[in-house]
Amino acid sequence: MKRSIPLLLAAFLLSTLLSVPVQAAEESGPGRDSAYYPISVEEYTYGDFDELRIQKVYQLSLDDDPSLIPTEDFERNGRLYYLLDMTRKDEVGVDTKPHVQTVTMPSDTNNMEKILQTLDAEIETVTEDGYTGKLHLDHTTVKVTTDGYATKTGTVSATRTYPNLSDADLSLVPKTISDGGRSLTLADVQWSNSTQESGEGVVTRYTATARYTGSTSSKYATGYTVTADYSGEVSKTGCNVVTYTAVFGSTDAPKDSGAQDGEPVDISGIGRPLMIGGVVLALVLGGVFVFKKIRGRR
Numbered sequence: 001m002k003r004s005i006p007l008l009l010a011a012f013l014l015s016t017l018l019s020v021p022v023q024a025a026e027e028s029g030p031g032r033d034s035a036y037y038p039i040s041v042e043e044y045t046y047g048d049f050d051e052l053r054i055q056k057v058y059q060l061s062l063d064d065d066p067s068l069i070p071t072e073d074f075e076r077n078g079r080l081y082y083l084l085d086m087t088r089k090d091e092v093g094v095d096t097k098p099h100v101q102t103v104t105m106p107s108d109t110n111n112m113e114k115i116l117q118t119l120d121a122e123i124e125t126v127t128e129d130g131y132t133g134k135l136h137l138d139h140t141t142v143k144v145t146t147d148g149y150a151t152k153t154g155t156v157s158a159t160r161t162y163p164n165l166s167d168a169d170l171s172l173v174p175k176t177i178s179d180g181g182r183s184l185t186l187a188d189v190q191w192s193n194s195t196q197e198s199g200e201g202v203v204t205r206y207t208a209t210a211r212y213t214g215s216t217s218s219k220y221a222t223g224y225t226v227t228a229d230y231s232g233e234v235s236k237t238g239c240n241v242v243t244y245t246a247v248f249g250s251t252d253a254p255k256d257s258g259a260q261d262g263e264p265v266d267i268s269g270i271g272r273p274l275m276i277g278g279v280v281l282a283l284v285l286g287g288v289f290v291f292k293k294i295r296g297r298r
Helices: 004-027 112-118 268-297
Strands: 040-046 051-060 074-076 079-107 122-126 132-165 176-179 182-198 201-252
Touching (some): 079 122
Antiparallel strands (some): 074 079, 132 201
């Protein structure tokens, strides 16, 4: 039982030391995952030797962290690409959106033809949030509403003539008449007379000129309100976009003699653990040998 203790200890130390470099290698691999993706990627040649380069363009807001833009080396089509330059440019962004504005104005008429002549074909506007632009009249949205009504009263009159009356007697004159659908009342009478000869002698005849009056009332609109919609696009400028351009140069990717099917094999993380493991194993075996010698002497 005592002989197995050094062997168990050796196995434990060996497995522990081998796992440490592997974990470290995993943590030191490619950079952090980035939430940013390029809006454009362009591959082109540069210089007299037609060096292949790749340009990646990112657009971020002012609140975004540019350190999350991936800048690590990468392989593509047998070439190793590495970061050459990163530039920043503050863009003057223009935000455009549709806008409808309702215009209200008073009018003394409800005649649509006259109203359309008074409306502007286009107007300039500034919204509460700072957008500006020109809006155009939408003729199909023009509406007219009546503000209210009032009653107007008046007096009308008419004249009637009644000739050849036997006497200047008001009872011979009608007290009311109908004129234009309205009932009028006798207001006054003017008399005139003339003489005529007949078999009975000279006869006097009277003519009554009667004036009739009455009252009338009618409703009328006190005013009108016109509403019309103007529509179009409004825009606002502001520096709220930052453009980053990452330029990657390239060189031939290194070839590994142990690679198969043209794929390179990375063994950088294996040599160190094997070396440490070999040293530890040698030390443990040496300890076992010494332990046996000491025990044999006893």
